Amino acid sequence: MNTEQIEVIYVDGERKQFPRGVSIQQALDAVGKGRDRWIAARWNGALVDLRFVLEEGGRLEGVSADSKEGLEILRHSTSHVMAQAVKMLYPGASIAIGPAIENGFYYDFEVDEPFTQEDLARIESKMKEIISSRLEVKRREMPREEAIRFFRERNESYKVELLEEIPDEVISCYQQGDFLDLCRGPHIPHTGYVKAFKLLSVAGAYWRGDESKPMLQRIYGTSFPDRDGLKQYLKFLEEAQKRDHRRLGKDLDLFSFSDEVGGGMPIYHPKGALLRHILESFEKREHLRRGYQIVMGPTLLKTDLWKRSGHFDNYRENMYFTEIDEQSYGVKPMNCLAHMLIYKSRIRSYRDLPIRYFELGTVHRHEKSGVLHGLLRVRQFTQDDAHILCMPEQLHEEIQRIIDFVIEVMGIFGFEYEMEISTRPEKSIGTEEDWEKATDALVGALNEKGIAHSICEGDGAFYGPKIDVKLKDALDRKWQCATIQCDFTLPDRFDLTYIGADGNRHRPVMVHRVILGAVERFMGVLIEHYAGAFPLWLSPVQATIVTVTDAQAQFAAKVWEELKELGLRVELDDRNEKLGYKIREAQMQKVPYMLVIGDREVGAVGIAPRRRDGTQLELMSTGDFAALVEKECLEASKGRVGLGII
């Protein structure tokens, strides 16, 4: 009866016959390839447990712990082990959810007392016990009602809530020892498969990320197939801390924050201000050469205007208001209004379009205190903002031009990035048709460029859909920088028009876009990206002149003047310190070049440059050095910036 044979096809094309009812584990063992490495498998495209029983033929592929999917399964299983440990140590705890995330996993619990660092250590050792007892991880399927009853009896109200939203009649759970968790799976065969893990931190997290829901205790951890992987990751975290822009901002004396000033308001020190200035100069030039016009709008605009634009209704909680002569004014959180008024200041012809207004506009937004984060999340920031007004038929090309702009700039800085399209959110203005048209324009432009992107449903701005470009910080956290947002509504609200070739008035289309995003945030990510060692063209100090003894002070001062005159950003260190001391200091300040001047250089009327990577250049004249710097700047900036951008 049960003698029927089924055929299994392996990834390499090999085929084998098995009696029906064979397990994945057995089918994989039969070919021996990668034996013991598999923690799960892909069966006809779907991820399944090794214990999964085959009832019919199909394609089989082993999944190992070091593959992307395998790692996710391992981490997910580790989160179950952690939840089991927590339930053993704190029987009153309720479990919520515990997924694998980018660099590890977490699990949310409801407990009477928040976890402490010491608790983490206790939980870790309990987990080690669970792991060494190699508990079988079993999949159990049961009717939904039974599962609800089960979790209700155990006071797992969060699981019950989740179950009530799952439409399936049969749901799956995974059990190891006494611990049973609602889960889709797959999982590792037994807890001994967890090889190297660490619990990293505790944090509060709202149930389902909703402020109105109870706050749970989240434990973050990570898990790897082997000790080395874990060690490497912990090392990465340590290294990342060293390139944290807040750390480097202090060490390199770029910027600071002050209690007395208030949170989220950066203060730029000379080198930070210079760095920002270089970035902004670069930006202005790049915009001018692409047909943008530089404009400037005021910081305070009457509240009535914000009402007209829709910001008052949709963005009020993020805005600051003040009163002048009994008139209410709002501090701008965006730059678009003045740009609209400039457009409206005269009659526009179709021949004028597209119009591209660019402003390095400083805006203020009331961000909740808990989200402020160095330069990456502040309350006052300057956007490299532009508003493009064009005819509907020009929209497509304009969006492509912007995408090209973004790609070119990211290339110059050497950033990796991800693009996301965000669609209509609940709280929004405009007609369904406008939203559809705008969304299609964005998707179409990315598709034609062949750029991979994800779609975030409901994440758009209240006035239109957008493409976001995300950069990663040193700790792999993503930050939105460039964004391209369509807006079919503002032109309407402000009744913007142009006279078409037909002599009639038409409505232009508007695109809001930023390339760097906020200059502050971009600088923060930039600092981490380069670990403070800026390329020559960006570095606020390009070279430090270091004298060997006091005897060369006069000559060094002359060299200093010459180099400044040639457009270099140079500092002079003629302190009465030993050469090694001064080199060390310049090195720690990550200055690209150190120009050593001793008696030899004075005699030869030159300088001896040393790169920050330690390489020593031959003695040369100031003119030759300036030429060298210029060449290097141009190379690094892809021909954009040479000497003396400022």
Add this chain to the structure above:
RNA sequence: GCCGACGUAGCUCAGGGGUAGAGCAGCUGAUUCGUAAUCAGCAGGCCAAGGGUUCAAAUCCCUUCGUCGGCUCCA
């Protein structure tokens, strides 16, 4: 805003009811030196701010502000 941790000299940190500590940086002096730290001396603090408990608070308690890790939000 919410949960938790933290706030001591310019920086990095020790101290934990009974006279405020170190290293680096700073200042002064000596040294005049060739590619990642020369030596010595001096100075530096309302222990985040405000309130309380106590004979006595940097230390214990409360409030506020700020920072850090998250949640949420966003450039």
